[in-house]
Amino acid sequence: MHTKTSHFTETVVSLAQKAVIGPPDPAYPPGEEGYADWVILAVQGLKEYLGHPYRKLMNVLREMQRVAKTLGLTPETEPHFTTVCSRKQAIPMKRWRAILDQTVELHDLGDVQAIDAAGMDRVQASQHYAKRTDYTFEAGTTTLLVDCDT
Numbered sequence: 001m002h003t004k005t006s007h008f009t010e011t012v013v014s015l016a017q018k019a020v021i022g023p024p025d026p027a028y029p030p031g032e033e034g035y036a037d038w039v040i041l042a043v044q045g046l047k048e049y050l051g052h053p054y055r056k057l058m059n060v061l062r063e064m065q066r067v068a069k070t071l072g073l074t075p076e077t078e079p080h081f082t083t084v085c086s087r088k089q090a091i092p093m094k095r096w097r098a099i100l101d102q103t104v105e106l107h108d109l110g111d112v113q114a115i116d117a118a119g120m121d122r123v124q125a126s127q128h129y130a131k132r133t134d135y136t137f138e139a140g141t142t143t144l145l146v147d148c149d150t
Helices: 004-019 037-050 054-063 065-070 081-090 093-104 127-133
Strands: 113-120 140-147
Touching (some): 004 065, 037 081, 054 065
16 A cells, blocks of 8 residues: 555656656666766655655655655665755756646646746846956746646
8 A cells, every 4th residue: 555655756756757858867876977867856856745854854765665665775875965955956957847847737727827927136246246256146037837726
């Protein structure tokens, strides 16, 4: 019998593997390659689902054999929480967008939806500071889609 957590893990692993172009790499290939991107994507999904900080999540995964097995990991090959933190930053944005696009398909959307976008630009830094520190900042934009019925 599957628990909600194991069902979620199977779903997030499947979505993460689809977000990676081509056949997914092994979870932890030997050598200097490190963990496959789909593992880091799935661990991040589990972190959000369970609501644990990385350190506690890694401890919980060591006790959750079914979840670790779905991730293709053993207790010996599970990543350190600092590895997950640093690798999360290195995963290209196109992979995060791909998994986000796939998660939309998991939900039934109502008839009434709203969308909003906001942009941010930082121009408050002084020109002297920017030149001295080689400071650059690219404008960021975020978009939010909300299903108003649910």
